[in-house]
Amino acid sequence: MKDIYAIIKKPIITERSAYLKERGNKIIFQVDANANKRDIKKAVEKVFNVHVMGVNTLNVKGKVKRFGRVFGKRPDWKKAIVTLKEGDKIELLEGI
């Protein structure tokens, strides 16, 4: 992965992500499906200027959706749960 700014697609903001952030200073991102944990760690540290303690990733399979006779599939994507160092914050995501 050359372009670290292309790795992080968007933060995932849900009840679960709010809970994880509150409890373990963890942030959930949707990331490039081809990025590995080390890419993600580097990207987050560089882009948001924080220390990353660990990265967990999982692949989310896109759901199969049907519209009448037509079948379609939503794209697969990779979710990354990034643990930040205690006390570090991503200002951009505070209060979202």
Add this chain to the structure above:
Amino acid sequence: MKIEVYDVKPSVKKIRIEIPTEVVNREIDEAYKNLSKSANIQGFRKGKAPRKILEQHYKDRVESDVLQRIIPKTFAEAIKEHNIRPVTQPNVEDIKMEHGAPLSFSVTVETLPDIIIKDFGHLEFTRNIVRVTDEDVEKGLKGIQEMQAEFESSDDHLLESHDHVIIDYEGFSDNHLVRKGVNHPVFIGSKSFIPEFEERLIGLKKGESKDVNITFPANHHDKELAGKEVNFKTTVREVKKRRLKSIDDNFAKELGGFENLESLKSRVRGDLEDRERKTADSKIRNELVNKLIEMNPFKLPSQLIEEEMDSMVHNTRHQFASQGIDLDKSGVDMNKMRDGFRDPAIRNVKSDIILEKIGEKESITVSDTELDEEIKKYALSMRENFQVLKRRMQNNGSIDRLRKRLLIDKTFDAIIKLLKVSDIYTDRESEVSK
């Protein structure tokens, strides 16, 4: 809450209101709490979204909601505290709302000028009451007698004035049938049909026919007949002779509730006197209002006058509408009419304000029972249920207007008691000659 009041112009006041942070925050917290239950935010179930996320999504809406609740509330408190009576829609400006800082805004309202009612105790009025004469009583009795008259069919009675007759007629003009009636009832002399025609029937009796030629005046309301000579071929079907009961003790008893003729007479006299007194009262009331307005000059906010003019136009339209006349289609120039209402409108508003002010000074109030009594009267005359009517009046605000009117009436009565009113009894003739 901090309230400062500035006088911009004599009748324009600017109120600056500052609301402490805690109060505002409490309101805002409350608003978010209510909102969270219904807010639909992706990624969160209803009621589960954290406050921060809610703020991101709904900040503007919540703040404007809070303002809309808090401003009228505090404004109402402020005007109560400082005894300001706005007469126009308040104009809110300079709203400053920041997180963690007090909320402040100012409101500009037009108020009634501070009028101090000059003492009116020295005023004197004379009440011209027309004396009720025996003649008037006689006339009243005659009226009752005519109303109580009986009609009986007669075969050989010659028609007289006041008799009732049933006729068939065919009206021809230039040999064309223009009007036709079968079994048509006519009261001779009532002038409800064609007056001339009624007269010409006098002297006929049952079964007789007569050709009556009538020339209708050019300005007759029926365009088809106006200016034409019409030949009515008329047949009298039935003659009912009017029989007046003689005015005596029996007559009084039959009317119900009267012992004898004397008590009926005194009742008629009493009614007539009441009526005369009421007319005199309303005349005095008029004079008094004029005098008070003259004594206490003040300038009215123009908006009040305009509003009163509008409501007068509305009332007039309504009155005509209830008689089946649509003013909009009648070709009356509404704008001209509205302008014509300007002076009366000023007088109405001024008299209301002055009387209200006096009522305040004399601490006259209208109790709920009095109000209920009045509503009951209305309910009776409109054949409506008292409770239903009251609820409706409460809903559309007319109950406040009624209360105000009662207050003004009561004030007027109280004033009259304070004043020197000398009664003068005059004869009807002298009244006429005036």
